Amino acid sequence: MYTKKVMDHFANPRNMGEIENPSGVGTVGNAKCGDIMRMYLNIDDNGVIQDVKFKTFGCGAAVATSSIATELIKGKTVQDALKVTNKAVVDALDGLPPVKVHCSLLAEEAIHAALWDYAEKKGIVIEGLEKPKSDIHEEEKEPTY
Amino acid sequence: MEKKIYLDNAATTRTRPEVLEAMLPYFSDKYGNPSSVYEFASQNRKALDEARLTIANSIGAESAEIYFTGSGTEADNWALIATAEAYSSKGNHIITSKIEHHAVLHTCEYLKKRGYEITYIDVDENGIVKLDQLEKAIRPTTILISIMFANNEIGTIQPIREIGEIAKRHKILFHTDAVQAYCQVDINVDELGIDMLSASAHKLHGPKAIGFLYIKKGIKIRSFIHGGAQERGRRAGTENVPYAVGFGKAVEIAMATMKERTRKETELRDYLIKRVLAEVPYTRLNGHRTRRLPNNANFSFQFIEGESLLIMLDMNNICASSGSACTSGSLDPSHVLLAIGLPHEIAHGSLRLTLSEENTYEEIDYTVEKIKEIVDKLRKMSPLYEDFLANTIR
Numbered sequence: 001m002y003t004k005k006v007m008d009h010f011a012n013p014r015n016m017g018e019i020e021n022p023s024g025v026g027t028v029g030n031a032k033c034g035d036i037m038r039m040y041l042n043i044d045d046n047g048v049i050q051d052v053k054f055k056t057f058g059c060g061a062a063v064a065t066s067s068i069a070t071e072l073i074k075g076k077t078v079q080d081a082l083k084v085t086n087k088a089v090v091d092a093l094d095g096l097p098p099v100k101v102h103c104s105l106l107a108e109e110a111i112h113a114a115l116w117d118y119a120e121k122k123g124i125v126i127e128g129l130e131k132p133k134s135d136i137h138e139e140e141k142e143p144t145y
Numbered sequence: 146m147e148k149k150i151y152l153d154n155a156a157t158t159r160t161r162p163e164v165l166e167a168m169l170p171y172f173s174d175k176y177g178n179p180s181s182v183y184e185f186a187s188q189n190r191k192a193l194d195e196a197r198l199t200i201a202n203s204i205g206a207e208s209a210e211i212y213f214t215g216s217g218t219e220a221d222n223w224a225l226i227a228t229a230e231a232y233s234s235k236g237n238h239i240i241t242s243k244i245e246h247h248a249v250l251h252t253c254e255y256l257k258k259r260g261y262e263i264t265y266i267d268v269d270e271n272g273i274v275k276l277d278q279l280e281k282a283i284r285p286t287t288i289l290i291s292i293m294f295a296n297n298e299i300g301t302i303q304p305i306r307e308i309g310e311i312a313k314r315h316k317i318l319f320h321t322d323a324v325q326a327y328c329q330v331d332i333n334v335d336e337l338g339i340d341m342l343s344a345s346a347h348k349l350h351g352p353k354a355i356g357f358l359y360i361k362k363g364i365k366i367r368s369f370i371h372g373g374a375q376e377r378g379r380r381a382g383t384e385n386v387p388y389a390v391g392f393g394k395a396v397e398i399a400m401a402t403m404k405e406r407t408r409k410e411t412e413l414r415d416y417l418i419k420r421v422l423a424e425v426p427y428t429r430l431n432g433h434r435t436r437r438l439p440n441n442a443n444f445s446f447q448f449i450e451g452e453s454l455l456i457m458l459d460m461n462n463i464c465a466s467s468g469s470a471c472t473s474g475s476l477d478p479s480h481v482l483l484a485i486g487l488p489h490e491i492a493h494g495s496l497r498l499t500l501s502e503e504n505t506y507e508e509i510d511y512t513v514e515k516i517k518e519i520v521d522k523l524r525k526m527s528p529l530y531e532d533f534l535a536n537t538i539r
Binding site: 002007010011013016018027031032033034035036037038055056057058059060062063 | 448449450452453456457460469478488489490493525526527528529530531
């Protein structure tokens with residue numbers, strides 16, 4: 001059902017854990033639907049993501065998309081991190097079963113939610129970043145896949 | 146452990162070697178059509194009759210009341226649809242429960258679209274159908290009550306005798322889906338007031354793709370498949386002799402071993418339940434503690450999701466199943482777990498382990514150790530657990 005990449009990231013998740021006093025933290029999803037993702041970011045003065053950690057309640061795909069998303073944004077600038085779409089997440093995992101594509105949206109939303117929190121704490125506006133929905137399942141957008 | 150540990154016997158079971166052996170000649174040498182007149186084919190007629198008699202005896206029925214089908218699901222479809230049609234002049238109301246298998250629930254939805262009215266009875270927190278609600282739901286137009294004998298997910302055994310009495314008192318037909326209960330608990334259709342009963346071979350170490358529907362003599366429901374005179378003209382099509390023979394053999398063994406086998410399974414089940422509840426914190430048992438199938442254990446582990454748990458068990462060669470949304474292909478977790486009142490997030494973290502007499506204490510010990518490790522690992526990854534700990538410490 002899952003690709004080798006998904007299974008690898010599920011069995012050996014990268015950057016799993018918490019960051020104390022993070023620059024930004026965001027939580028998306030809901031327990032009702034069975035997946036919740038939390039992303040922690042440490043961003044330096046140059047706007048580069050120095051560290052990222054995640055925690056996820058969810059299926060194998062939810063864990064794997066969180067894990068790969070942290071790899072995709074670590075070391076990137078805030079602006080570059082914003083460009084990481086759910087499609088990039090799916091591609092990096094060599095694909096997801098159709099019913100699991102929504103997990104990749106959750107990963108994208110988790111990054112955005114953490115960046116939004118960072119921007120609010122810093123009192124800055126990140127160009128192109130919209131306020132994340134509190135519950136992405138309320139109006140789940142069509143995946144770009 | 147290198148060896149596979151199979152704990153999903155409610156999904157299907159290993160075909161017994163004796164069953165396979167009994168079936169094989171009917172794929173090769175004994176290929177005659179039971180409807181043919183010559184001597185060569187009559188041995189197939191005889192084999193079919195013997196299998197039917199074995200099955201009839203297992204539920205206190207007569208041979209003429211047993212109709213072979215292609216599956217338990219087909220038997221459920223037949224019982225519901227044909228009854229609905231045959232009794233449409235009497236009424237259009239069917240009573241069932243919220244925790245039935247989809248073979249019944251989706252057939253009810255099909256009938257609803259065709260003008261039938263369906264009442265879905267609630268269950269209590271242990272998964273037992275509310276009898277007072279059931280009796281109150283009966284109307285002059287009620288033509289059928291269909292309640293499963295035992296639930297496939299949580300193993301709860303229903304008060305079938307009481308339901309049979311209610312049905313009889315109100316002169317309503319009573320069908321029961323006994324796919325999980327057949328050969329696991331004593332069933333006598335007359336004593337229990339059952340008019341129709343569905344069962345399947347592959348849940349009791351028989352072959353897949355064969356089941357039967359018991360239809361009490363005198364019940365006039367229509368033929369399900371039209372054609373030749375097979376199955377008394379009610380389910381036409383050349384009989385699947387090898388599978389029927391395999392079914393008969395599986396029933397013969399299951400009935401002969403029932404007492405000792407279910408005693409062994411119950412002991413192992415109780416050992417498993419006791420260990421998991423004692424050693425994994427924030428865990429609950431789903432389904433009734435004692436009125437449950439001898440081989441069923443169903444747990445919910447708080448703060449984790451079932452599919453993740455299943456994949457990690459699979460990595461350790463343990464086969465199990467879950468009622469989480471991710472395994473059902475929708476966003477909603479199991480309708481059974483929701484019906485017993487579990488919140489969504491608890492329902493998502495469910496695990497069903499179903500045993501057979503082939504399982505050992507060693508396998509259960511290994512499985513419990515793995516469950517402990519995996520649940521702990523998944524909780525460390527869970528934001529729900531993190532929040533829970535933060536709130537508890539404060």
